[in-house]
Amino acid sequence: MSEPLDPVRGRRAFFQQTLALAAAVGANASCSRRTHGGAPRAEALPAAEPVKQAARAASGPRVGFAVVGLGKFATEQILPAFAACTRARLVALVSGSPDKAKRIGEQYGIEAKNLYDYTNFDRIRENAAVDVVYVILPNSLHAQYSERAARAGKHVLCEKPMAVTAKECEGMIHASKAAGKKLMIAYRAQFEPHNLRAIEMVRRGDIGRVKTIIADHGRILRPEQPSDSWRAKRALAGGGSLVDIGIYSIQAARYITGEEPLEVSARTFSTPNDARFAEVEETVAFTLAFPSGVLANCTASYGHAEGKRYRVFGEKGYLDLDPATAYEGNVLRASKDGKSAELVEVPQGNQFASQMDHLAECIQSGEEPKTPGEEGLRDVRILEAIYTAAREHRPVRFAADTQRG
Numbered sequence: 163m164s165e166p167l168d169p170v171r172g173r174r175a176f177f178q179q180t181l182a183l184a185a186a187v188g189a190n191a192s193c194s195r196r197t198h199g200g201a202p203r204a205e206a207l208p209a210a211e212p213v214k215q216a217a218r219a220a221s222g223p224r225v226g227f228a229v230v231g232l233g234k235f236a237t238e239q240i241l242p243a244f245a246a247c248t249r250a251r252l253v254a255l256v257s258g259s260p261d262k263a264k265r266i267g268e269q270y271g272i273e274a275k276n277l278y279d280y281t282n283f284d285r286i287r288e289n290a291a292v293d294v295v296y297v298i299l300p301n302s303l304h305a306q307y308s309e310r311a312a313r314a315g316k317h318v319l320c321e322k323p324m325a326v327t328a329k330e331c332e333g334m335i336h337a338s339k340a341a342g343k344k345l346m347i348a349y350r351a352q353f354e355p356h357n358l359r360a361i362e363m364v365r366r367g368d369i370g371r372v373k374t375i376i377a378d379h380g381r382i383l384r385p386e387q388p389s390d391s392w393r394a395k396r397a398l399a400g401g402g403s404l405v406d407i408g409i410y411s412i413q414a415a416r417y418i419t420g421e422e423p424l425e426v427s428a429r430t431f432s433t434p435n436d437a438r439f440a441e442v443e444e445t446v447a448f449t450l451a452f453p454s455g456v457l458a459n460c461t462a463s464y465g466h467a468e469g470k471r472y473r474v475f476g477e478k479g480y481l482d483l484d485p486a487t488a489y490e491g492n493v494l495r496a497s498k499d500g501k502s503a504e505l506v507e508v509p510q511g512n513q514f515a516s517q518m519d520h521l522a523e524c525i526q527s528g529e530e531p532k533t534p535g536e537e538g539l540r541d542v543r544i545l546e547a548i549y550t551a552a553r554e555h556r557p558v559r560f561a562a563d564t565q566r567g
């Protein structure tokens with residue numbers, strides 16, 4: 163599916179795009195709310211206060227977004243982030259719960275005619291106010307709703323993981339291309355200022371040639387909570403800790419190196435007789451080997467206390483991001499001599515608003531998004547290879563067509 167490998171052009175383009183985004187993120191941060199900690203961010207507003215999206219001056223017409231699935235991530239992170247957007251605007255909601263849609267619709271000033279459910283979703287085609295459908299459903303529903311949105315003539319922003327199989331990802335890419343619409347995967351860390359700064363420092367050679375990366379993401383899975391109940395079911399989640407949070411480590415290894423892995427080895431473990439892990443894995447450890455020789459050792463677990471960090475070791479020093487992929491409050495430390503590490507001051511920004519504004523800008527300008535469907539497909543192929551490597555107790559090599567163009 164992807165273009166032939168041209169590491170030099172690919173790396174330069176990646177670097178230039180990263181720097182441009184860092185500037186855009188800075189601009190976005192400057193119009194965000196300022197809170198007690200002094201860091202700019204968008205806040206979740208109290209239920210009674212309607213969100214005044216129009217109060218923020220837009221440079222031109224806003225791009226209208228419909229959010230599909232009003233779960234924890236959508237209601238706690240994404241909907242509030244529209245207040246910090248300068249190009250994207252929330253115009254419609256899709257939910258299986260009419261009462262919830264009505265309540266949240268009132269909170270965000272959404273017209274009743276712009277509230278949909280899953281049965282009348284396809285009528286969104288007739289709604290000219292909706293330019294983008296943002297899919298925030300359980301993983302196994304991403305493909306179906308992304309394709310239906312494309313067939314309804316809408317651009318798509320889809321949550322990670324893009325889908326539960328590479329075949330589904332290919333179908334999503336095909337559907338968007340056939341409709342002449344954009345497909346972007348919501349890889350928020352690629353719009354987050356600390357991660358962008360880390361990429362910039364690595365490319366500049368601040369820590370010398372990169373040799374190894376360690377990346378770990380973990381938390382306790384609690385299926386008794388609604389947003390975790392589907393995560394314990396293979397049919398809805400497609401996998402366990404790997405597909406849910408291990409994907410952040412895969413992303414980090416790929417955007418830090420700017421390379422695609424050649425080979426992966428892996429091992430999984432689930433605590434015997436723990437009902438939470440009857441269908442999905444608890445823990446996975448995997449090593450990605452990159453063409454430059456970088457080895458990325460990664461773990462994901464649903465069984466240990468929360469952690470979301472990575473460290474990049476170079477010949478001269480190292481970068482430490484801990485946390486690296488939090489919703490806010492990420493911390494970057496750098497050691498340029500391998501001895502003492504210093505805090506790198508980075509404005510917090512709003513990664514959710516930045517990624518939605520990025521897609522809106524791409525739609526307005528006709529550019530391809532930084533994280534298109536092909537980016538999500540690469541990760542899902544890696545997820546599949548990790549499971550194969552663990553199941554068959556052997557390293558798995560990637561086909562040449564998975565390499566970055």
Ligand code: NDP
Pocket residue numbers: 231232233234235236256257258259262298299300301303321322323348350388389390392398406
């Ligand atoms: P939730 O369970 O909280 O939300 C999912 C929503 O999907 C539900 O509230 C429901 O909304 C709707 N839904 C439709 N069909 C089903 C079904 N069969 N079972 C359960 N829910 C259904 O999950 P999250 O918000 O935590 O995750 C949603 C997606 O967002 C996932 O793909 C996840 O990977 C991604 N995510 C991304 C994050 C990031 O940082 N980028 C962080 C967290 C999640 P309704 O009642 O309105 O129909």
